[in-house]
Amino acid sequence: xxxxxxxxxxxxxxxxxxxFAQEKPTIRWLTWEQTPNFITKGQFVGQGLGxxxxxxxxxxxxxxxxxxxxTNARRYNLLIREENVCVAWAWIIPGxxxxxxxxRAVSLAPPTGILTLKAKQNLFGKPGEILSLATxxxxxxxxxxxxxxxxxxxxxxxxxxxxxxxxxxxxSSRAQVEFHLTMLDRNRLDYFFAYSAxxxxxxxxxxxxxxxxxxxxxxxxxYSSLHSHCSKTPFGNKVMTDINSILTNEVLMEQLAVVERxxxxxxxxxxxxxxxxxxxxxxxxxxxxxx
Numbered sequence: 001x002x003x004x005x006x007x008x009x010x011x012x013x014x015x016x017x018x019x020f021a022q023e024k025p026t027i028r029w030l031t032w033e034q035t036p037n038f039i040t041k042g043q044f045v046g047q048g049l050g051x052x053x054x055x056x057x058x059x060x061x062x063x064x065x066x067x068x069x070x071t072n073a074r075r076y077n078l079l080i081r082e083e084n085v086c087v088a089w090a091w092i093i094p095g096x097x098x099x100x101x102x103x104r105a106v107s108l109a110p111p112t113g114i115l116t117l118k119a120k121q122n123l124f125g126k127p128g129e130i131l132s133l134a135t136x137x138x139x140x141x142x143x144x145x146x147x148x149x150x151x152x153x154x155x156x157x158x159x160x161x162x163x164x165x166x167x168x169x170x171x172s173s174r175a176q177v178e179f180h181l182t183m184l185d186r187n188r189l190d191y192f193f194a195y196s197a198x199x200x201x202x203x204x205x206x207x208x209x210x211x212x213x214x215x216x217x218x219x220x221x222x223y224s225s226l227h228s229h230c231s232k233t234p235f236g237n238k239v240m241t242d243i244n245s246i247l248t249n250e251v252l253m254e255q256l257a258v259v260e261r262x263x264x265x266x267x268x269x270x271x272x273x274x275x276x277x278x279x280x281x282x283x284x285x286x287x288x289x290x291x
Contacts, residue, residue, distance in 0.1 A: 030069055030080065031070050056251065105227055105288075112220050114136075124136070137160075146172065150193065223285055223287070
């Protein structure tokens, strides 16, 4: 009889735990394919900037079930309006404050700069130097690659229009978000607009030293504020309250280390990050479309 009662007790306990687990609310987290923000395949899968932050938040929210959804821009904009949908690490779209709630700033997207070969540093400047695009364009022996569908900044776009037709700018209308590094290797271009992460990721993927040099330019100064955000619903508001409680400076400094892994250490980036993200002060170099 004691054995039967014990068996009933154990079965009841297991069922109770199972029922409790099933009653935990589910958060659907949106991700997308964009190296090094979200890496969905290959040897570095799950090690992107957004991947890391997404995983960290989920580990600190055990009161919820978590599901990750790889999406595109169109599906993203539809899903974010639904009841139980959040995103851990993303830009804020202008006007989205009407249907999303967002956290304090969790990171910064760095400004676009230029990439060239390290072997050509003598034609550009010392590592870490901030260059003038206007000055570079006056050098007819240096060819710049420019993707016309990418709007880097109004100042850059206006400047390049003055040089349209010149042989030292290669205007490309191909529907892509970045030039391939082989354009530099083959000397088809001397430099092009890019993020430093493109070359760093390429080197790690191939297991070779990084042979490219990144420079910030004076004409592109602005950083973009990144946040966690959820649908503006009772559920989303509750999740955001829980998220805000775990977004400590320690957590955000860990994210900075991931940023510096893929983008490299940059003195100016770190200074702005510490000022805006950690100390939560307004910064004239940071754009925040949600404000």
